[in-house]
Amino acid sequence: MYKPIVLIFRYGLAALLAVLLLVPLVWAVSGSLHTNSGLFSSPYQWIPHKPQFKNYSSAWNAISFGRELVNSFVVGFIIAVVGVALGQMAGYALAKRRFLGRDVIFWSIVATLMIPFPSIMVGVFIIAKDMGITNSYLGLIVPGLLTGQIIFFMRQYLQGVPDELLESGRIDGASEWQIYFRIVVPLSWPVMVSMGILTFVGSWNNLLWPLIVVQTQSLYTVPLGLTQFSSQYFTNYTAVLAMSVVAIIPVIILFLVARRRLLDSIMVSGGALKG
Amino acid sequence: MPLIGAQPSETGLGLGVQRRRRAGRIGRRTGGQVFTLALILPAVLYFLIWVFLPGGYGLYLSMTDASLISSPQFVGLQNYQQLLHSDEWWQTLWRTFEYAAEVVVPTLLISLVMARLVTRCRRGRAVLMTIYFLPYVVPGVVAALVFELIFQRYGLVNSALHLSLAWLTNPSIAMYAISIATIWSMIGYYVIILMAGYQQIPGELIEAAAIDGARMLQLIRYVELPALRPTLLFCTISSTAAVMTNFGTPYVMTDGGPSNATLTLPLLIYNEAFKYSSAGLGEAMAMVLLLISLLLALFQVRVLFKGR
Numbered sequence: 041m042y043k044p045i046v047l048i049f050r051y052g053l054a055a056l057l058a059v060l061l062l063v064p065l066v067w068a069v070s071g072s073l074h075t076n077s078g079l080f081s082s083p084y085q086w087i088p089h090k091p092q093f094k095n096y097s098s099a100w101n102a103i104s105f106g107r108e109l110v111n112s113f114v115v116g117f118i119i120a121v122v123g124v125a126l127g128q129m130a131g132y133a134l135a136k137r138r139f140l141g142r143d144v145i146f147w148s149i150v151a152t153l154m155i156p157f158p159s160i161m162v163g164v165f166i167i168a169k170d171m172g173i174t175n176s177y178l179g180l181i182v183p184g185l186l187t188g189q190i191i192f193f194m195r196q197y198l199q200g201v202p203d204e205l206l207e208s209g210r211i212d213g214a215s216e217w218q219i220y221f222r223i224v225v226p227l228s229w230p231v232m233v234s235m236g237i238l239t240f241v242g243s244w245n246n247l248l249w250p251l252i253v254v255q256t257q258s259l260y261t262v263p264l265g266l267t268q269f270s271s272q273y274f275t276n277y278t279a280v281l282a283m284s285v286v287a288i289i290p291v292i293i294l295f296l297v298a299r300r301r302l303l304d305s306i307m308v309s310g311g312a313l314k315g
Numbered sequence: 316m317p318l319i320g321a322q323p324s325e326t327g328l329g330l331g332v333q334r335r336r337r338a339g340r341i342g343r344r345t346g347g348q349v350f351t352l353a354l355i356l357p358a359v360l361y362f363l364i365w366v367f368l369p370g371g372y373g374l375y376l377s378m379t380d381a382s383l384i385s386s387p388q389f390v391g392l393q394n395y396q397q398l399l400h401s402d403e404w405w406q407t408l409w410r411t412f413e414y415a416a417e418v419v420v421p422t423l424l425i426s427l428v429m430a431r432l433v434t435r436c437r438r439g440r441a442v443l444m445t446i447y448f449l450p451y452v453v454p455g456v457v458a459a460l461v462f463e464l465i466f467q468r469y470g471l472v473n474s475a476l477h478l479s480l481a482w483l484t485n486p487s488i489a490m491y492a493i494s495i496a497t498i499w500s501m502i503g504y505y506v507i508i509l510m511a512g513y514q515q516i517p518g519e520l521i522e523a524a525a526i527d528g529a530r531m532l533q534l535i536r537y538v539e540l541p542a543l544r545p546t547l548l549f550c551t552i553s554s555t556a557a558v559m560t561n562f563g564t565p566y567v568m569t570d571g572g573p574s575n576a577t578l579t580l581p582l583l584i585y586n587e588a589f590k591y592s593s594a595g596l597g598e599a600m601a602m603v604l605l606l607i608s609l610l611l612a613l614f615q616v617r618v619l620f621k622g623r
Contacts, residue, residue: 051439054432057425058446064499065453067471068461080469130358137351145359152366154612156560158581159605162376162588162598163369166383186361216350245454247563248581252589263456267567270460277464284457295452299445306504307511 065288072096072281079277092278096286099279105286107258108265113290115180115261116243120236123185127235128228131194132220136206146195152188157248165252179253180261184243190235193305197231198224234301241291262287370605377598384592394599403575404583404600410490411580414565415558417494418501423550426502430509431539444507451503459567462496466568486576489569493577497564501557505550512546513539545618552615556608580604 066086071079073091099105133139134146157164164183165174173179201224209219247263254260260268266287270280295302377394379387398404433443450458465471466482473479482492516539524538540547562581565571571578571586584604588597 050432050435053428054436054439054443057429057432058443061446061450061499061502063471064458064461064465065449067465068457071464079464080467080474082469082474084471084474126357126361129354133351133354137347137354139348139351139355145355148367149358149362151612152362154556154608155366155370155605156556156581156608158560158562158584159601159608160366160369160373162383162584162594162601163371163373164365165589166372166376166594167364167369169383183365185365186358188362191358216347220350220354241452245452245456247454247456247566248585252585263454263563266456266460270463270567280460281464284460287457288453291452291454292449295449296445303444303448303507306507307514 068281068288069285072278072285074278076275076277079281095278095282099276099282102273102276102279103265103269104257104260105262105265105283108260108262109286111177111180111259112244112262115177116240118181119185119243120240123187123239124190124232124236126186127190128194128225128232130191131196132198132224132228134191134195135198136201136203136224149188149191153192161248161252164249168253174253175255175259177259180250180259183253184246184249187239187242190239193235194228194231196308198228201227230301231305234298234305237294237298237302238305241294244291373598373601373605376595377602379595381594381598382592383588383594387595390595394596397596398599398603406575407578407580407583408603410576410578411559414490414494414497414577414579415555417490418497418558419551419554421494422498422502422505422554423547425498426505426509426550427543427547429502429506430513431535433506433510434513444510447506448503450499451501453500455500455561455563456567458500459496459564462492462499463568466492483569484573486573489573489576493565493568496568497558497561500564501554505554508550509543509546512543516542548618549615552611552618556611559607560604 067084070086070088072095073093074085074088075092078085078088130149134142134149168174168179168183173182205223206219209223214222245263246261247267250259250261250264251267254264257268266280266283269283273279376387378389378391380390380393381387429447433440433447436443463483467473468479468481470482472482480488483489520538520542521534524534529537559579560581561579562585565577565579565582566585569577571582580600581604584597584600587600588594
């Protein structure tokens with residue numbers, strides 16, 4: 041039906057755009073194996089003559105990058121697990137339970153989606169300070185635990201669960217807790233996993249809040265550590281690149297593993313929002 | 316014949332069983348309320364403490380001379396008056412809108428092309444989607460650092476295009492470099508959303524247009540764009556909000572420099588509150604940012620629910 045020239049043009053353009061998008065990433069990997077002068081040679085050598093693998097070890101030793109990776113993992117993991125658990129609970133209540141003020145609570149939570157963090161960050165910092173949790177793991181974790189997004193998604197999803205399913209559990213004499221743990225949680229599992237991954241990635245990539253709340257170097261997360269390192273040793277370009285490559289790896293692995301599910305849930309969110 | 320106990324939904328229950336069920340249901344109802352409360356309370360408390368309280372407290376602080384160290388004194392609308400008369404403030408506000416426009420327009424155009432290509436490339440669709448979305452999961456700090464290096468005087472961009480521009484130290488072009496990095500970081504998300512929009516266009520519509528002999532441009536102009544209108548509006552507003560509140564890219568690449576050429580609103584708020592410790596003035600700025608975001612959101616809600 042289509043002329044071959046149309047197909048060639050279409051796939052050619054698609055491939056060109058893909059290559060353009062990949063250039064910065066490929067360059068980062070290639071540059072992390074260059075010497076500092078090789079990085080800015082012209083024309084650029086995409087495959088370095090002598091790959092400098094020692095860039096990785098020297099960058100690793102220059103600052104406590106291992107510690108930062110662990111910090112980011114711990115913070116991201118706790119935020120993802122607790123946030124998704126709390127979000128799923130609230131999502132179930134908003135989707136399937138009747139109670140006073142349900143609509144007010146739901147719309148207030150939707151409204152929080154519209155509030156950008158920079159517009160409330162000073163207040164958040166002061167509250168954290170009054171609680172005495174600044175410059176601590178609690179300070180890194182607690183203020184970012186939950187997002188309206190998780191609740192919105194979970195509610196949206198659980199609304200699709202037929203009431204008869206829950207009712208049949210009640211008729212069989214199960215308590216609400218049993219229904220929740222035996223029916224609702226297993227049903228929510230796939231969405232919880234993809235929400236968990238999105239939340240982890242969000243936390244892993246977050247710079248602004250750690251920058252505000254943490255001063256001690258042993259509490260640095262990866263983005264904060266990278267920023268501080270590059271502002272001190274920016275001229276050590278290849279070390280900056282080596283650490284950047286390491287910082288990307290976990291999120292890329294997570295993305296590739298859960299690719300289908302993540303993209304589907306984003307497509308659904310666009311569709312759901314748009315109606 | 317099943318046992319009655321196993322099938323209570325069957326008719327022919329004894330009176331005693333029915334009474335027990337009713338009692339059980341009443342007990343369950345109060346138990347059910349405790350259960351509901353246990354489900355919703357953590358989330359409600361969380362948002363009260365970490366979103367609404369800081370918001371309200373911020374509004375109060377914006378009318379004080381707070382400094383994060385000393386106790387705040389009420390000064391009324393003085394901070395807002397100071398903003399009205401501050402050239403730096405108006406320039407920053409304008410620059411933030413400029414940044415949004417420089418990112419949003421190309422992002423939407425390119426992601427529209429990409430979404431169309433992905434939809435039409437049957438083979439290799441999964442690979443294309445993966446590559447197009449990939450930059451979106453890359454940490455913003457990493458993207459900013461890589462682009463900062465790419466835009467150096469002897470970096471990849473200049474050497475590939477045979478230029479020798481001082482991208483990040485020339486005030487008249489620094490914002491372009493930051494915009495390009497931002498576009499790269501966020502484009503994947505909009506490709507996916509627009510793809511979802513494309514998939515909702517009925518196939519018959521496109522076939523009918525093809526039978527009528529519509530050329531590609533006509534197809535796009537008269538069939539696809541009208542059908543994508545709501546999705547495009549959603550993308551426009553949400554990307555505008557995302558860019559205006561983006562902190563990481565300008566902070567890492569230039570920290571607002573050279574000579575404030577890339578100083579946007581989130582950076583200014585951060586500097587004011589945490590560097591110069593004038594939290595009151597910073598909060599007044601933050602409240603303006605909040606107001607802009609809420610107006611955008613209101614507009615978005617109107618768009619979403621129009622025609623429902």
